[in-house]
Amino acid sequence: MEFKVPTMAELVAAGETPEILFWVGCAGSYDDRAKRITRDICKILQHVGMKYAVLGTEESCTGDPAKRAGNEFLFQMQAMTNIELLNAYEVKKIVTACPHCFNTIKNEYPGLGGTYEVIHHTQLIQSLIDEGKLRTEGGESFKGKKITFHDPCYLGRANDVYEAPRKALEVLDAQLVEMKRCKSNGLCCGAGGAQMFKEPEKGFKDINIERIEEAIATEPQIIAAGCPFCMTMLSDGVKMKEQEQNIQVLDIAEITAKANGL
Numbered sequence: 001m002e003f004k005v006p007t008m009a010e011l012v013a014a015g016e017t018p019e020i021l022f023w024v025g026c027a028g029s030y031d032d033r034a035k036r037i038t039r040d041i042c043k044i045l046q047h048v049g050m051k052y053a054v055l056g057t058e059e060s061c062t063g064d065p066a067k068r069a070g071n072e073f074l075f076q077m078q079a080m081t082n083i084e085l086l087n088a089y090e091v092k093k094i095v096t097a098c099p100h101c102f103n104t105i106k107n108e109y110p111g112l113g114g115t116y117e118v119i120h121h122t123q124l125i126q127s128l129i130d131e132g133k134l135r136t137e138g139g140e141s142f143k144g145k146k147i148t149f150h151d152p153c154y155l156g157r158a159n160d161v162y163e164a165p166r167k168a169l170e171v172l173d174a175q176l177v178e179m180k181r182c183k184s185n186g187l188c189c190g191a192g193g194a195q196m197f198k199e200p201e202k203g204f205k206d207i208n209i210e211r212i213e214e215a216i217a218t219e220p221q222i223i224a225a226g227c228p229f230c231m232t233m234l235s236d237g238v239k240m241k242e243q244e245q246n247i248q249v250l251d252i253a254e255i256t257a258k259a260n261g262l
Helices: 008-013 025-030 032-047 064-068 072-088 099-108 121-130 163-170 207-217 228-240 252-259
Strands: 020-023 093-096 117-120 146-149 222-225 248-251
Touching: 020 032, 025 032, 025 228, 032 121, 032 228, 032 252, 064 072, 064 099, 072 099, 093 099, 093 121, 099 117, 117 121, 121 163, 121 252, 146 163, 163 252, 207 228, 222 228, 222 252, 228 248, 248 252
Parallel strands: 020 093, 093 117, 146 222, 222 248
Antiparallel strands: none
């Protein structure tokens, strides 16, 4: 499927306004695994005919890792730069695949002068399913497959988004199995709070191993994720447990794109 991803600069130069800005995020831009999720979201947006744009090289880090690591000054510098740009483009609605970007732009940017409608890609997918724009015919069948969903901390406990990713899985006619710790009682993958970028402290077990053991206990064929950081930690856990032949780790967007034959 050939497609060109339009940038805000190109659309504005042509006198056009996109319906939605797709905030790609650092992982979705630079991490090879997360780039595949980015591409699938673009495919979904194109498939349903939604007019969207990305910032491209104008996009910068939201400042989430700096803030979580305790550098409030750097966070505010990064945030202000982004807010000036978003306001200059008169952006109203933003969709992002990263719960960290989602939480920061939605909850922390308003205090610095940046107020937007921010939705996570699983919420967008759920609304497109509800509107009948996304169906599950013509693509890969997930019927009867055992899928367990790992709740990202900044999507679930921080923003109470639990149903959207599950609704996207329920329409597949798959068997959704819940881990012992899920929803508001979910366990972190081990990457949040800027932990992604440092070595773990000494302890008797890494958090992602603890989490992957809970996931494996449900005997899934697919572990579904909704965050690029979780994707890394869960995939590493599957590798450590030598379960790569038996278990796939897929983002909700990838599952939806496959089911729709995109």
